Amino acid sequence: MDNNVKTWLFDILSSINEIESYFVDTPKIFEIYQNDLRTKRAVERNIEIIGEAMSRILKQNNEIEISNSRKIVDVRNRIIHGYDSVSDEVIWGIVIINLAILQREVEILLGE
Structure with missing residues (x-):
């Protein structure tokens, strides 16, 4: 696997882990999330990073085995370009x- 692809896969894992870290001391309850602007923005930012990394991976190797890879990029684009229509749900x-x-698939690709 190309080193750039590995780097982007690690970026995806890092962003997933960061999102999960927001819920270590706070339960994963939608209403709590919905009322916490700081966490919402942090989650959205990490999803942007995941989408950008996925976009780069697909440009380098469009045969990579990640479910919904195109949808991941689409969500990133929606957050960035349609920020006013991003649904909390x-x-x-x-x-x-x-x-x-996504985490399981990336870990499999990285052999973790």
Whole structure:
């Protein structure tokens, strides 16, 4: 695997771990998340990083085995370009459902 791709995969893992760290002392409850602007912005920023890293990976190797890789990039674009229409529910769904799947797939690709 190309070193750049590995670096971007590690960036994705790092961002996932950072998102998870926001919920160590705070329960993963949607209403708490929704009312915590600082956490919402931090989560969105890390999802932007994940999406940008995925975009770079796909440009380098479009055959990489990551589910919903194109959707990940699309979410990043939505956060950046359509910031005023970002849904808390969509971001929360990503945090609760999709990040764990993405983390497993990235760890498999990195052989962890």
